[in-house]
Amino acid sequence: MNQTQDNNEPDYDVVGLGFGPSNMALAAAIDEHNAAAGASAQLRALFLDREQQTGWHKNLLFEDASMQVAFAKDLVSFRNPTSELSFLNFLHQHGRLADFFNRGSMAPLRIEFVAYLRWAAQQLAHYVNYSSEVVRVVPQTSSGRITGYEVDIADANGVRTVTARHVVLAGGLQPTFPAGVRSGARVWHSAEFLERVANFEASSVRSVAVIGGGQSAAEVIEQMYHRFPQAQIHSVISRFGLIPSDASAYANRIFDPLAVDEQFTAEPQVRQALTDVHRNTNNSVVNPNTIAALYDLEYRDQWLGTERLNWHRAARVKAVREDYESRTVHLELHEGLGDGPGLLEADVAIFATGYRALDPTTVLGSHAGILVRDDQGRPSARRDYSAHTVLPDDAKLFLVGQTEHQHGISATLLSNIAVRAGEILESILSAGQGTAMQAEIRKASA
Numbered sequence: 001m002n003q004t005q006d007n008n009e010p011d012y013d014v015v016g017l018g019f020g021p022s023n024m025a026l027a028a029a030i031d032e033h034n035a036a037a038g039a040s041a042q043l044r045a046l047f048l049d050r051e052q053q054t055g056w057h058k059n060l061l062f063e064d065a066s067m068q069v070a071f072a073k074d075l076v077s078f079r080n081p082t083s084e085l086s087f088l089n090f091l092h093q094h095g096r097l098a099d100f101f102n103r104g105s106m107a108p109l110r111i112e113f114v115a116y117l118r119w120a121a122q123q124l125a126h127y128v129n130y131s132s133e134v135v136r137v138v139p140q141t142s143s144g145r146i147t148g149y150e151v152d153i154a155d156a157n158g159v160r161t162v163t164a165r166h167v168v169l170a171g172g173l174q175p176t177f178p179a180g181v182r183s184g185a186r187v188w189h190s191a192e193f194l195e196r197v198a199n200f201e202a203s204s205v206r207s208v209a210v211i212g213g214g215q216s217a218a219e220v221i222e223q224m225y226h227r228f229p230q231a232q233i234h235s236v237i238s239r240f241g242l243i244p245s246d247a248s249a250y251a252n253r254i255f256d257p258l259a260v261d262e263q264f265t266a267e268p269q270v271r272q273a274l275t276d277v278h279r280n281t282n283n284s285v286v287n288p289n290t291i292a293a294l295y296d297l298e299y300r301d302q303w304l305g306t307e308r309l310n311w312h313r314a315a316r317v318k319a320v321r322e323d324y325e326s327r328t329v330h331l332e333l334h335e336g337l338g339d340g341p342g343l344l345e346a347d348v349a350i351f352a353t354g355y356r357a358l359d360p361t362t363v364l365g366s367h368a369g370i371l372v373r374d375d376q377g378r379p380s381a382r383r384d385y386s387a388h389t390v391l392p393d394d395a396k397l398f399l400v401g402q403t404e405h406q407h408g409i410s411a412t413l414l415s416n417i418a419v420r421a422g423e424i425l426e427s428i429l430s431a432g433q434g435t436a437m438q439a440e441i442r443k444a445s446a
């Protein structure tokens with residue numbers, strides 16, 4: 001940790017890792033604050049994103065895919081329904097309000113949501129540097145307290161360092177493979193789908209394995225079915241069949257802002273039980289429309305005698321080997337129903353096996369010891385999403401999207417990003433006031 005002088009002013013009040021929806025929502029809240037505040041109370045904020053432009057899960061951006069969330073859970077509306085950065089205003093500005101509502105769905109298309117994010121990003125452009133990767137975050141201390149952070153940023157010109165009072169880590173979800181599996185020429189994660197599939201001619205793929213039973217897996221199955229008309233599609237799922245997502249009203253309440261308070265203050269075992277039982281609102285489940293579309297394909301093919309969907313149920317992949325000579329992937333399966341152990345040979349294998357939250361250790365490196373962790377090794381955060389640190393902190397490190405174990409199931413989703421951004425802003429403003437007040441007291445007593 002770097003020692004600093006008390007009177008060192010940081011370059012920024014807030015530096016954000018990532019400019020996905022979470023930190024865009026925070027930038028929108030800061031922008032509103034700055035517009036209303038006097039010059040001396042404005043926050044200097046900088047957000048860094050390693051991508052060249054604003055996007056959203058670009059490798060799963062299928063033209064006909066819908067969001068799994070209502071339009072009003074945008075960057076701002078649940079915090080400030082009158083904000084100019086609302087999805088409704090985006091539609092209004094593009095003359096599409098009536099067309100959107102005539103469609104009769106509350107969920108925007110994914111391509112529409114990205115267009116909305118890009119429109120909002122243009123209005124927040126003064127806060128963001130693209131093609132800029134945060135590679136290191138180093139706490140600065142003075143008199144045994146955390147007083148700020150140094151942030152190393154890699155861009156086309158090399159690595160530069162900025163200083164920040166507060167840092168917000170919102171790097172999103174990271175794709176995960178089963179143990180022992182790695183990405184290769186013919187083995188991908190679904191998060192790589194569109195850029196990888198573009199390398200294959202329609203006639204070159206005869207057999208595809210898709211591992212996983214969630215929304216991404218179902219969409220990838222559908223995509224592969226249509227892109228490779230000669231291919232047999234093998235779905236490897238741990239269940240008997242695809243399970244529909246629960247979007248019913250009472251279950252949906254678990255995403256409400258007030259439910260975050262309830263879950264945060266609940267006993268850990270109650271919180272965990274609720275997360276487990278309501279995981280079917282979001283994880284490892286499939287939108288009923290996607291299930292119906294797949295079933296219709298299979299049903300029609302049965303009549304035509306052209307069946308191409310094959311289900312390996314109660315199954316798991318035991319080993320994967322990519323054979324570069326024969327240009328195939330060999331999957332060793334264990335099927336709980338049917339033949340038990342077996343081999344599956346495919347031209348490509350796509351693992352739609354989920355994501356995990358960013359681990360702050362990736363940027364804190366040898367300084368990760370500043371984080372207080374729970375008995376399962378997970379970083380512990382306060383209600384305002386700031387990390388519990390082993391040293392007292394005047395400067396905060398916010399862990400966004402990394403605290404499902406404390407803030408509940410909405411922590412990694414869009415449902416609560418607007419309200420969460422307001423809570424983080426409030427926390428930054430009150431910490432700032434505290435610091436300014438302490439500086440005044442020190443000045444007066446000097």
Ligand SMILES: Cc1cc2nc3c(=O)[nH]c(=O)nc-3n(C[C@H](O)[C@H](O)[C@H](O)COP(=O)(O)OP(=O)(O)OC[C@H]3O[C@@H](n4cnc5c(N)ncnc54)[C@H](O)[C@@H]3O)c2cc1C
Pocket residue numbers: 017018019020021022023048049050051056057060066067068069132133134135170171172173216355400401412413414415
């Ligand atoms: C395929 C898919 C579909 C989803 N659909 C929905 C949905 O319909 N509804 C819903 O509520 N949730 C959905 N989610 C959950 C998803 O996490 C949220 O929608 C949302 O993307 C969270 O926003 P975020 O800003 O926290 O993370 P992200 O959107 O992942 O943004 C993180 C950003 O950080 C950047 N970044 C990462 N590391 C660095 C670094 N070191 N330096 C600089 N930049 C960095 C990335 O480039 C990225 O732009 C989906 C997730 C996936 C994977």
